[in-house]
Amino acid sequence: MHDRHPRLIVQAVDVADVMASVTFARKHDLPLAVRGGAHSVPGFGTCDGGLVLSLERMRGLRVDPEAHSVRAEGGCTWADLNHATAAFGLATTGGIVSSTGIAGLTLGGGLGFLSRRCGLSCDNLLSADLVTAEGRLLTCDENRHADLFWAIRGGGGNFGVVTSFEYRLHDVADILGGPTFYPLEAEVMRHYREWIAEAPEALGAILGITLGPPLPFLPEAWHGQPVIVVLTCWSGPADEDRAVRERLDRLGPVLGQSVQRMPYPVINTLFDELLPAGLHHYWKGCFTRELSDEAIDVHLDFGARMPCLQSATLLFPIDGACQRVAPDATAFAYRDATFATVIGPSWPEPADSEHNMAWGRAYHEALRPYSEEGGYVNFMSGDDADRVRANYRQNHDRLVEIKRRHDPTNLFRLNQNIAPS
Template sequence: MDKRFPLEDQIDMLASSLRGRVVTRRDAAYDEVRSVALGNFDRRPAAVIRVANVADVAAVINFARATDLELAVRSGGHSVGGHSGTEGGLVIDLRDLNGIEIDGETSTVWAGTGLSSGDVTRAVEQHGLIVGFGDSGTVGIGGLTLGGGIGYMVRKHGLTIDSLLAAELVTAAGDILVADADHHPDLFWALRGGGGNFGVVTRLKFRLNPLPSFVGGPLVLPATAENIAKFAELADAAPDALSTIAMVMPIPPVPFVRAEFHGRLALIGMMAFSGTPDAATAALAPFRAIATPIADLVGPAPYSAMYAMDPPPEMRPAVSCRSRFVDRFSVEAAAKMLAALEACPSPMKMGQIRVLGGAYSRVATDATAFAHRQGKIMVAFLAMYEGGADVTAHFDRWATGAVDSVSEKNAVAYVNFLGIEGGEGLRAAYPGSTWDRLRQIKAKYDPENLFRLNQNIPPAA
């Protein structure tokens, strides 16, 4: 840092060279702009830079490198590890990079990483096309995609990264690159699952998949161990056109469920069928036969309707989350899930079961930096609550203990659901040769580890 000028003056000089907006502690909008989606984190950066274009990103990276200021990157702000903010450093805020270019002839889209999953979904479904993102429409497409993207199209079209064709990014050296299968293929491999370790991604190019007809929505069933295990068994045997996410959680006070069930644990199966209503009826019949549904809202709808249960953005709960990949989900495991949820004091807690397979499993394990293609089921536990660091520590321990109870302790994990775990937790996301290869690529594109506010992969020596 240049000691001849106070930091505030240096940031003002940076601001004068950018097209975007620089927000500092002197600005009335500072607290609003610096806030992130999860209430666990309340960090106060020296400045938040709402970049306007890729040149702004390059300028901020060069400034951070010259001043030795810690650099955070924010897309949607949902980082479970709190990496969307920094204490005293700089935040590159991508939310104004919200351009979208849909090419119907080639069935592709270039989307800015300031967009959310819901933004892109609502735009492309107007053309009868889809990208498979995650299970929330408010999450930014940047972080979601770079970690893999496990959502409602996972059996039909694979992970989000399986539809990724190219990425525009700025490296630690300030270089603007487009990485794809033919240009910087090592970097393109690493970006598909390796997180934000290799640069600031500003745009993503996706292949758009046809979706002429869709049937989906929540199927709410009684939460017994037998019902949960049967749901997982049926999801594994279902056609690839049907992807599910089973959520075992207290029923919120929603109007489509009778009040007597509100607050009680239930199995909410989010059903997503790519096909006609007649074909969906046949695929869904075994699930409806598990037990008399508490509620059944599965029907023809726009794909974006899957995001209708998203909480409003002004809600900023603290969240603790842990995940593991397992080979099966037995009645015994389901009973342990129910016991863990009953023991959790948070009013809103959840056990998730995402049965994989289909297109997800047909990609080679080493084709991308996401190395868990043989994983059959992803299990996750989440707790949402209010409180400080001591409360977060308590619920982090609960989530860890809960996932340990239903899986082997050293089983692999999903990087987008990792908290502040480091060490063993991070290696669970990148096993064996994947870790070594990522470290080599990190050394090539970020040898000084400028991009370290993430699930950090240190450069190889």
């Protein structure tokens, strides 16, 4: 999607490299792109004529099983972190694709299978080491540089380069997980809506609308056909697995299923091969307080016209622990939403870009009457700059003030930008 040509690429190996790179970019007035896991759909991890600061070599991790915490460098992916913590039967909320970087996901909020039980990734952040626009290293937590600590929990990469994250960990070892496929029918979505509203918080169940993938447990007649998939992650007691399976069976006619006990990290790898590097992506996101019948009709309409096998719409439930955090306690503003929706057209051929992007825009526009004004910043595209105030709602003005204090020249602007003026 993004054919850009930076003047310089720095592959940092330590904090000193990060400090030097930020200082160099500021002194020479160069655009600065910070690259973590390289999952930025808008292409913010690269730039034309500027400096790309890549953290991919900074992947150190240290787990403290007694304190139930982990410190991870900014270049780590969720595969790195999950691998390290799983050895101790511990986990924290992370992304649903293993190659996603911890940095971008956490700074934008952080949705995942454990959100209902454990909160967002940013809710589990205990501290962070951050290099400011002045090239200074600060350790931020509730007591030190508390304004920055508040801002980076949902405010994106607007305030500096986070070189390490310290997370709270939870007792999560094996889970019951995997996909269950259903026909694209309103009743399935209504039954899911009822189930998730009453389900224990240990249930992570993401609803997807996609085209049936070529998986061995899905009949060939459904390959390439519009379907609903419920991605289950039950982190509760194993003796309640049967009840979860029975509830899945009652959502609608099961077309195919692969739900089994597995180590928690495995659930975040199940679809890696269906989304290889090199695809084109364009996302649109929105928050909703309820999955209304009218919104379901929109999902059925556009789901029936899904343009490509790799495309999907995902509804992440964000009730439970996510809603027990006050809307002004972190920069993540939509604590009253129950779903974060991402419309995600993905396709392999450049010639198909216009068609896929038009489908995504029209889908998002059709959902507007049934959605909140703002959306999750990690689901925003490059053409969503006009939505930044709405995305942060009541927290936007405070974020602007913090930006003015710590980055008045807007060095960190290649993001969903909170401008200092």
